[in-house]
Amino acid sequence: MLYHLLYPLHTVFIGFNVFRYITFRSILAAVTAFLIVIIFGNWFIRTLKRMQIGQVVRDDGPETHIYKQGVPTMGGLLILAAVIGSSFLWARLDNSYVWLTMTVTAFFGFIGAVDDYRKISKKSSAGLSAKKKLLLQFIGAGTVGLFIYNSPGFDGHLAVPFLKNIRPDLGWFYIIFALIIIIGASNAVNLTDGLDGLATGPTIVSAAVYLVFSYIAGNILISDYLQVHYVAGSGELAVFCGAMVGGCLGFLWYNAYPAQVFMGDVGSLSLGGALGTIAVIIKQEILLAIVGGIFVMEALSVIMQVGYFKMTKGKRIFLMAPFHHHFEKKGWHETKVVVRFWIVSIILGFLAIATLKLR
Secondary structure (H helix, E strand, C coil): CHHHHHHHHHHCCHHHHHHHCHHHHHHHHHHHHHHHHHHHHHHHHHHHHHCCCECCCCCCCCHHHHHHCCCECCCHHHHHHHHHHHHHHHCCCCCHHHHHHHHHHHHHHHHHHHHHHHHHHHCCCCCCCHHHHHHHHHHHHHHHHHHHHCCCCCCCECCCCCCCCCCCECHHHHHHHHHHHHHHHHHHHHHHCCCCCCCHHHHHHHHHHHHHHHHHHCCHHHHHHHCCCCCCCHHHHHHHHHHHHHHHHHHHHHHCCCCCCCCHHHHHHHHHHHHHHHHHHCCCCCHHHHHCHHHHHHHHHHHHHHHHHHHCCCCCCCCCCCHHHHHHHCCCCHHHHHHHHHHHHHHHHHHHHHCCCCC
16 A cells, blocks of 8 residues: 555655565565554453453363463464555555455455354364365365466466476366465464464464565566566565564564463464465465475374374374374473474475575
């Protein structure tokens, strides 16, 4: 919005020319989102407490999580407000990719909000049924797949990190592939959100990396030099990614151990959906498996645990799934698990950026 209001004034005062730069607006979007969460955080937490919107702990969870019972949840609403509000302020509103990403993020947030509400109202860790949740996610992700497929200049080729000459063409199957990426990312972040600050840290790293790739993908000169798929207009998504980084950093202020508030499914499903959507738009879908390796590991640990449990009639691979609970069961303190997962996430972020030159 500010771009449309202030950039035209650059003919009057040259200082307004800075609003044309995506880098400038991305930084300001991050700062704005951060400040929104920090300024309204305490008031928001008090409101959640007054409305008795508290965390419902799993009966089979680690014993050390008892203290989390009743801690305000659905803090993801504040993240959503900060990210979408900041993006609305600093991104170009004539960009269809920005609107698509904001809409899908809000829709996945709605799914999470319904899920959280059911858990709270029923005083149970079981919220929206898996079938209903998956159906709603299918609608949201399917919208993205169809939009991208029908966009002018659509290219169904996949970009494979490290292998520039291997670009399989998926054709119409790309719609299904987009569904898998977006729904998978949304649920993977949701599964990771089990410890104080655990999902927030890797989300910040992933959003920061995709900020870089979005900017490159939207710049025809840089993308050509680095041999990255060029997607006209996708550079504006760097502003949205900046807002994600700032919003999550602000939320981490309150979500760090011991957490004053949890993001809930409204936060984790929407943030994961946003990452998946951005990955699909800028044609860096497989990269998400690298930079979001923590999310992938968490999701795979659940799939492996459930599959092995059914095949062996009761045996387990991990002491508990998702994977982060396995380390808790082994005696690691919660903060040690979280910080070490953050470290791995940062290393994976560096590796993802390294793919720019290793092609």
